[in-house]
Amino acid sequence: MENIMFFPTPLPNEDFRSILYRYHMYSLNREITDTNIELFGSKSKFTVFPRSLEILLQKLPFCKELQAQTIIEKHTLLPTFLPFLSESRTNSILKDILHRAELEEICVGKLVGSKYGKSVSEEIKYCPQCIEEDWEIYGVSYIHREHQYAFIHTCFKHSVDLITQCDDCGTELMYTPILGRCKSGHNIMYRKSSNMNDQFEKELHMDLKFLFIHSTEIKLWLFKQRFWEYLNVKGFLKIGGKQIRQQVFIKEFLNAFTHEQFLRMGIEINYIKKWNSIERILGYKTDPLVVNVPLSLLLIKFLAGSLERFILKPVPFVSEIPFGNGPWVCKNKNCPEYMQSTIHKCARTKNGLGGIKGQFICECCQAGYVMEWKKGSVIKRSRYRNNVFFSKAKEDQVVHLLGEGETLGRIATKLFCSVDFVRKVAKEHSMSMQFKLLIVGNEIAATSEISEESQQKKQYRQTIVNFMQRNPEFSRNQILTKYRKEYAWLRRNDAIWFEENLPLSKSFVRFDWNEFDVTLEKKIRDSAKKLIESNPNTRVGKYSIMATLSKKEVGRLKTYIQHLPKSNNALIECSETKEQYQLRHLPALVWQLKTYYNYKQITVETIQAYRRSYRGITDDFKIVISERLRELNE
Structure with a gap:
């Protein structure tokens, strides 16, 4: 593992992606994927939440600001999500961040949200005034993590609308503001303040x-x-x-x-x-x-x-506490504190029947029992299972003492349990040892069978290969006619090798992605056209168009987009830009202002006062809106 001798010092509330990008600039790597391979061993782009963090930290010299906990708490949005997650989910997510979970266990990426509630913005957001301040104070601009929520649209510090694209050329900003300019070289400047009277x-x-x-x-x-x-x-x-x-x-x-x-x-x-x-x-x-x-x-x-x-500030919730506040008595007759109130903890869980199950474990003998409670039931406190149980640790103690030659009675006395319990554990332990011996025998037999099967597979493969080399023009049917037994066995037991090495089946029809792409492209364009003609009050974006497609079509778009370039282009081209939506939605706003507020002449300033989304428009687009308003006012 090659050590990294230099790494940028994190800045206050800097998003972890920003730290990585600053390293990318200094490393002189051509692509972000090259930097990600160097840091994490993964050929991907920078993700919202880091993954395989331990790999990076092992390459870096020790620094208090570059420890896993510090990075998570001060340079990601994860602290926002942890209070909403259970302990098991939290552990899975931290494991994913530190060590990168397997594909089927990936969970941290789901925190960004879904179409029903996006938590983290898909686009990187910036405050123009923060960019200027960062340059003055630190000599570099960076991504502020508190700006990256999908549902936050202003900088609280400066009362400025957050931006995701250059006001001059409309180019998506991504990481370029770290250099102070957009991709086209335009300065990212403070334009107009937001209305922070918005409580x-x-x-x-x-x-x-x-x-x-x-x-x-x-x-x-x-x-x-x-x-x-x-x-x-x-x-x-x-x-x-x-x-x-x-x-x-x-x-x-x-x-x-x-x-x-x-x-x-x-x-x-x-x-x-x-x-x-x-x-x-x-x-x-x-x-x-x-x-x-x-x-x-x-x-x-x-x-x-x-x-x-x-x-x-909790509010009173008047409700009966299941099983009361304790302490509770021990039900183990072999315990020296039998029927005395020695249990001070009760583990309450739902029993799935509208009631509560309580588990009580004695601190003296480690024996436990379960009671059931149901609100409003007359027999709620008398209906319980009085069977005393013991933990796995107690069973291990019994097995250990049996191994030392202790009698059943002496073990029961030492461990405060019944002779029947000790006898039961001894019987189960004996059966377990017999079962282990049986498993070992089966494994030896299975190893022998696998060896024979491997030899048979090798022999049958060689027979078929030799025949195909002598007769390269023969079809599958002709091979089957000559070697029926070998053909059937390999097809059943060695399917992957069989399909890769035998001639292509004439009955096998390959899926035509190009034909499907052309059909889907037409459907996307027709659906987008109908959506826009229906004049919805929201922007017609990629996901709005995909919502009109079938479940199978959406699945193929998401999973096999590399095979569907025409459909992908159609989605991009047919999705409304912010300006297109604002222009289309203009007649509805004019109608609302004239109908409900008795306006006679609507100007661009009127629209901007009525709708915040129009306040950050460019001067060129303001001219376009003015011309459209002139038509609507006539």
Whole structure:
């Protein structure tokens, strides 16, 4: 492993991708993939969340600022997500970040969100004024991680709209602002301030700041507990406190925010109305991986006003505590503290039948038992399984003492358990040893069989190969006629070699990607045209067009895009740009202003005051809008 003698010092709140790109510039590598191979041994682009971090850290000299925990906490958005994840999910994600999980175990990439709630922006965002300040203070610009949320559109520090493309040429910025210019060489300059009287955006910034500061203290169980406390006190729970009054809750939730606010958060109202959307956030799905951060923050804002109030100010939730507060008695008759209140912990879990299962383990004898509880049931405290059980550690102790020659009675006395339990463990241990001997015998026999099968495979392969060399023009059917037994055996037991080495089957029809590409391209263009003609109130983008295709077509587009260049180009060409959407949506805005606000003449300034999305337009596009408004005002 080749050590790296130089690596950029991380800057305050610098996104980890920015640190990697600064190293890329100094390394003089031609492509980002070359830098990624050098740092992580992976031929890919820089990802939102790092992977194989340990490989990089082993190559670097020791530095306090370049430790795994420091990088995760100060240079990624991961602290925002951890409070919404269970401990097992958190461990899987950290394992993926540090050591890169196998393909089927990849999970960290799912944190960016889904089409129902995007948490991290697909495009890299910048604040023009932050770029200027960074150059003055540090001599270099960099990506600020707090700007990379998909649902945050302004810089809280400077009251400036975040940008993803150059205002002069429209080129996507990506990493180029680190050099102070876009790809075309234009300076990225501060244009116009945003309206930071927008209390909604301010409060979002405050919630995210609180989440960053307290990310290690807030746990998933606390979120779930608070949600149910607030649902109860707000009157959104049915009698019994187990189900949400879903229709009432969704109606009031939708009325609490404007349609524009939902759009800014990237959340569709139709998705909220689905029966399982709210349940995924409020605790029905016990172990989520895809965290819908924007929807979670809106729900918290609706219930408590702010995240800080939601976490720090619990509301009373009047409910009976299953099994009480303890302490509880030991049920093991062989324990010296039998029927005494020596158990101080109770592990409560749902039993799947609308009740709670409690597990109690004595600290003295390590014996445990289970009780079941159901709210409102007359027999809730008397209905329980009184069978005492012991842990695996206790069984291992029994096996150890048996190995030392202790009698069953002496073992039972020493370990505070019954003779029957010791006898049962001894019997199971004896059967286990016999089973292991049987397995060893089977493995020896299986090894012999595998050796014979391998010899047979080699012999049959050689027979078929020799025949094909002598008769290269023969078809599969002719080979089958000559060597029927060998042909059938290889086809059944050695299918991969069989298909790779025998002549191509005449009945085998290959999938024509080109034909499918042409058909799909036409369908994409027709669907996009119909979508735009229907004049929706949202931008017709790539995913809007893909939503009109069949499930199979979407799957092929996502998985085999390299075989579908025409379809891919059609998606790019037919997707509306921001300017195209703004121009198409202009008549609707003019109609709204004239109908509801009694405007007579609409100007560009009127539109900009009415809709924030028009405030960052270029001077050239402002002329185009003015001409279109002149037509609409006539």
